[in-house]
Amino acid sequence: MTTVDVDLLIIGAGPTGLYAAYYAGFRGHRIAVVDSLPELGGQVTAMYPEKQIFDVAGFPAVKGRDLVAGLVDQANTAQPEYLLDRTATTLQSDDDGVTVGLDDGTQVRAGAVIITAGIGKFSPRPLPAGDGWVGRGLEFFVPSFAPYAGKDVVIVGGGDSAFDWALHLQPIARSVTLVHRRDAFRAHERTVQQVQAMPVDIITKAQVTALRGETVVEAVDIEVDGVVTTRPCQAVVAALGFVADLGPMQQWGLEVHKRHICVSPSMQTNLPRVFAAGDITEYDGKVRLIAVGFGEAATAVNNATVAIDPSAKVFPGHSSEGS
Numbered sequence: 001m002t003t004v005d006v007d008l009l010i011i012g013a014g015p016t017g018l019y020a021a022y023y024a025g026f027r028g029h030r031i032a033v034v035d036s037l038p039e040l041g042g043q044v045t046a047m048y049p050e051k052q053i054f055d056v057a058g059f060p061a062v063k064g065r066d067l068v069a070g071l072v073d074q075a076n077t078a079q080p081e082y083l084l085d086r087t088a089t090t091l092q093s094d095d096d097g098v099t100v101g102l103d104d105g106t107q108v109r110a111g112a113v114i115i116t117a118g119i120g121k122f123s124p125r126p127l128p129a130g131d132g133w134v135g136r137g138l139e140f141f142v143p144s145f146a147p148y149a150g151k152d153v154v155i156v157g158g159g160d161s162a163f164d165w166a167l168h169l170q171p172i173a174r175s176v177t178l179v180h181r182r183d184a185f186r187a188h189e190r191t192v193q194q195v196q197a198m199p200v201d202i203i204t205k206a207q208v209t210a211l212r213g214e215t216v217v218e219a220v221d222i223e224v225d226g227v228v229t230t231r232p233c234q235a236v237v238a239a240l241g242f243v244a245d246l247g248p249m250q251q252w253g254l255e256v257h258k259r260h261i262c263v264s265p266s267m268q269t270n271l272p273r274v275f276a277a278g279d280i281t282e283y284d285g286k287v288r289l290i291a292v293g294f295g296e297a298a299t300a301v302n303n304a305t306v307a308i309d310p311s312a313k314v315f316p317g318h319s320s321e322g323s
Contacts, residue, residue: 004083007031008031008113008304009033009108010114012042012280013035013040013041013042013116019298020116022075024301025075031079032082033075034083036085038085041071050143050145051063051064051164086103087248088101093271097111098273114300115249115275115280116276117246117278119242119279120246120247121246124140124141124238130236137211137234140239146172148235153235155176155177155237156179156180158186159186159239160191162180163178163191166200170195170198177200178195179207180204181205183204207223208236209222211233249261254269254270260281260282275304277293279293302314302316
């Protein structure tokens with residue numbers, strides 16, 4: 001059994017977790033960061049690396065992969081120990097510290113823990129007609145736009161991901177068709193308007209009922225009002241949302257409300273020495289934005305610092321003041 005001893009353990013290596021790692025280094029802590037994904041960046045790296053993000057201070061727009069690259073560079077100044085492709089399965093906390101067990105047998109002993117696990121463990125909602133087609137023309141994420149160049153692309157869904165991908169794929173694909181089962185959309189109104197102004201075929205009150213082809217997708221069947229039409233298609237993107245849950249965290253004794261961890265204004269959970277920040281948290285007036293997660297990360301680190309060292313102050317002074 002491997003044992004890792006640190007001042008602060010961060011569970012989740014998305015944007016909020018990476019910023020928490022940097023800030024913990026600013027407070028002088030030894031840090032470990034654990035994530036069930038094999039790469040840093042969380043959902044942004046896994047699902048939206050090419051997406052433009054508009055809610056980060058100082059950047060009118062920043063591509064997901066560029067934001068993650070900057071956050072990783074910033075976090076690395078704290079020299080964290082990364083424990084990737086590993087899931088935190090157990091947690092025991094008391095007034096002396098926190099012990100977290102990982103699924104590979106590693107035990108992490110920390111003075112405090114900050115949970116920055118986003119929406120928790122997630123998996124894409126399946127496309128009923130897509131059984132057996134994943135990797136043969138059907139995908140759930142678009143980590144790179146290049147493979148779609150010159151193809152007829154069908155996007156299924158009506159949320160932000162569906163419209164974002166339509167917006168970015170239309171200039172490089174031969175054609176883009178967006179299929180949604182309702183005539184109302186969940187996506188941001190501005191993005192919907194942009195896509196509607198483009199040569200994107202938007203088919204509503206419709207569903208993809210079959211994918212056709214020998215070894216890869218060559219066409220799809222689309223049903224509207226009981227009438228099925230077949231159109232050429234070499235790539236299908238199913239943007240139907242995700243099924244998310246807290247996984248093993250549900251057994252840790254945390255106070256949870258609708259898959260989110262309840263926290264106080266100091267980002268403290270109901271467990272001693274356990275804090276949380278980012279999309280996974282819940283409190284009155286909560287707004288789930290990356291920008292909000294950064295502020296919560298700093299709040300959590302500063303309050304965790306006092307839990308680790310009672311002689312420390314919550315407010316560390318301004319980073320611009322120097323030593």
